[in-house]
Amino acid sequence: MSLEIVWSNEQEEFEITDHLIALLEEILQHAGQAEGITKGEVDLTFVDNERIHELNREYRGIDRPTDVLSFAMHETGEDEPEIIYELEDGTGPEEVPDVLGDIIISVARAKEQALDYGHSLERELGFLFVHGFLHLLGYDxxxxxxxAEMMSKQEAVLAQVGLTR
Incomplete structure (x- = not known):
């Protein structure tokens, strides 16, 4: 298994194109390589401001919309057993995908910030995605x-895919 994105779209303000997903997958590969992460799954959901506001209030106790939320799921201990499951067709066991966590991005908020910062929506979405990914790995x-450390790492990854300011 490699490092991959499983994504869903729960907003209607902006079309999520194959090009955008390919760009985010490239960002994930560069960020993963920089951090020594070569396999795993990142669940990415695009939402509107209303939904991210609800999630921010529920999980962080902050009653306003935000741009990105991250929920890390990956914690391992030395003595934890490897989890395996059998495939639906009964062909045998397979490792459970290593889900690193969930990243939720408000596309509406990303559009606002892209305008405020004077750069493309693609760059803002890329920034928010790598920012969320670093949070999944424990950065804060x-x-x-x-x-400053997080910003440096984010900008280095974005430069690798041509998303500079």
Missing amino acids: HQDDLAE
Whole structure:
């Protein structure tokens, strides 16, 4: 298994194209390589401001929309058993995909921020995606040093795919 995106679209404001998904997959490969992550699954959902507002309120206690939310699912311990499951056709066991977590992006908020920052919506969505991915890996931006580290990593990945400011 490789590093891959499983995505869904729950908003109607912006068409999610194959080109955008291919770009985000390329971003994921570069970000994963930079962090030494070569396999796993990232679940990505595109939503509107109303839905991300609900999620932000429910899970973070913040009663306003935000641009991106990340919910990490990957925690392993040394003595944890490997989980396997049998395929529906009965052909034998297979490893359960290593789900790193969920990234939820408000496309409406991304559009607003792209206008505010004077760059493309693709760049903003790419930025939010790699930002969310780094959160899945445990990065945070609670202080200036941590924020600078995250920003540097994000910008390096975006530069690799040509999404500079």
